[in-house]
Amino acid sequence: MSLDDDDLRAMMQAVRKFAESELAPHAQERDENKHFPVDVLARAGELGLGGIYISEEHGGAELPRTVSVRLFEELARGDVALAAYISIHNMVAWMVDSFATDEVREEWLPELAGMEKLASYCLTEPDAGSDAAALRTTAVLDGDEYVLNGVKQFISGAGSTHVYLVMARTGDDGPRGITAFLVPGDSPGLSFGANERKMGWNAQPTRQVILDGVRIPARLRLGEEGDGFGIAMRGLNGGRLNIAACSLGGASWAVERASTHLRERIAFGKPLSAQQALQFRLADMETSLEASRCLLDRAATALDNGAPDAVKLCAMAKQFVTDHCFDAANAALQLHGGYGYLSEYGVERVVRDLRVHQILEGTNEIMRLIVSRSVLEG
Numbered sequence: 001m002s003l004d005d006d007d008l009r010a011m012m013q014a015v016r017k018f019a020e021s022e023l024a025p026h027a028q029e030r031d032e033n034k035h036f037p038v039d040v041l042a043r044a045g046e047l048g049l050g051g052i053y054i055s056e057e058h059g060g061a062e063l064p065r066t067v068s069v070r071l072f073e074e075l076a077r078g079d080v081a082l083a084a085y086i087s088i089h090n091m092v093a094w095m096v097d098s099f100a101t102d103e104v105r106e107e108w109l110p111e112l113a114g115m116e117k118l119a120s121y122c123l124t125e126p127d128a129g130s131d132a133a134a135l136r137t138t139a140v141l142d143g144d145e146y147v148l149n150g151v152k153q154f155i156s157g158a159g160s161t162h163v164y165l166v167m168a169r170t171g172d173d174g175p176r177g178i179t180a181f182l183v184p185g186d187s188p189g190l191s192f193g194a195n196e197r198k199m200g201w202n203a204q205p206t207r208q209v210i211l212d213g214v215r216i217p218a219r220l221r222l223g224e225e226g227d228g229f230g231i232a233m234r235g236l237n238g239g240r241l242n243i244a245a246c247s248l249g250g251a252s253w254a255v256e257r258a259s260t261h262l263r264e265r266i267a268f269g270k271p272l273s274a275q276q277a278l279q280f281r282l283a284d285m286e287t288s289l290e291a292s293r294c295l296l297d298r299a300a301t302a303l304d305n306g307a308p309d310a311v312k313l314c315a316m317a318k319q320f321v322t323d324h325c326f327d328a329a330n331a332a333l334q335l336h337g338g339y340g341y342l343s344e345y346g347v348e349r350v351v352r353d354l355r356v357h358q359i360l361e362g363t364n365e366i367m368r369l370i371v372s373r374s375v376l377e378g
């Protein structure tokens, strides 16, 4: 889809309005009650947010990554945890659109695009996180079905979603022995662990996914046997940009709040905003936000264009943006003094939600590993 400036402005406005009116007002409540609001997600689907970059043919918006990072920044200003789940859902939808057969795409994509059906991405295992290629879940072909056995760890949305994109071993050790499968949520033998108690991201559940002799038709395999690790990583390139964009949205909201607080709070006979030390802190925070926006746009452009350095740039952007935006949000909390520590101000929730972005979709140490490998290998 090619968007002209007017279309883009209208879409951004609609998403901003959705974030302000549907996400922000109940974000605190969802965090406290650990509530995953499938009704709100269905409304996001009506806005086209379930298939942001899947083909128009299958109900998607087919937008470039340069636009999607801006959409996720807007969404995260309303609720970081829900925006991040929408990103994971879109990552799976893109993988189905890019690597499933036409029959499977027709079967799943329209409802995924509308967010009537929700998706989870299952790579991590209890003993294989950063070293994802060490995963041990197996898939064995039996006639025209695959039989899956294993445990996936930390799966976002698990237990509340309708389809699980599972990376499993069909061949030898290492990345070349891995294959990707779509596992319907109602498959016999599929079960879920308890909802993990977490520091943040409380508006979406995180559970183990347990596969005990789960049988799925062979047509639900994505790509060929052995393609799964590459498919999983290609999904993550865009996912890493969106997670970073969610950090940017959360941090930019928190920085705005801090700026308002500095102007309103009087201490030592004048507003806190008159203190140059605090003005300079605010300046550094704002610079972090703008540098993050630039690097995200640069990496998204590289991904859209299939540039040879796109993987490196996505890793660089994920590490830089999630680290700097966490620091900016944490500084916003500090500038609120004791009020920053109170949940009713919302800033502490944003800090808690942003913290995990330095860990998931590849830790920031792994992002540095990807960047340094690319520098050293030339």
Ligand code: FAD
Pocket: 088, 120, 121, 122, 123, 124, 128, 129, 130, 131, 153, 154, 155, 156, 157, 198, 201, 206, 356, 359, 360, 361, 362, 363, 364, 365, 366, 369
């Ligand atoms: P480990 O790999 O054990 O790492 C421990 C520490 O060692 C980290 O600091 C790491 O950076 C460091 N480290 C490891 N190897 C190296 C190295 N070679 N060099 C330098 N440092 C290194 N996964 C999914 O598949 N799907 C999901 O939906 C999902 N959602 C998640 C939601 C939440 C809330 C959380 C917390 C995690 C989620 N994850 C998900 C898993 C996440 O991707 C992993 O936690 C992450 O990749 C790190 O793996 P690990 O926890 O096993 O840590």
Ligand code: 2MC
Pocket: 088, 121, 123, 124, 129, 130, 131, 132, 133, 156, 175, 176, 229, 230, 233, 234, 236, 237, 311, 360, 361, 362, 363, 366, 370
């Ligand atoms: N994009 C495209 N291809 C990639 C890629 C990427 N980002 N990363 C690796 N590959 C390819 C690579 O080119 C190679 O292909 P080929 O076999 O054709 O040569 C293959 O994958 C194997 O790559 P490596 O040789 O680099 O594999 P290695 O095991 O040494 O390291 C590493 C891979 C560490 C980069 C990878 O395991 C990794 O990214 N780990 C982090 C795991 C992670 O991000 N988990 C996130 C889980 S999801 C989540 O947290 C959510 C919240 C949803």
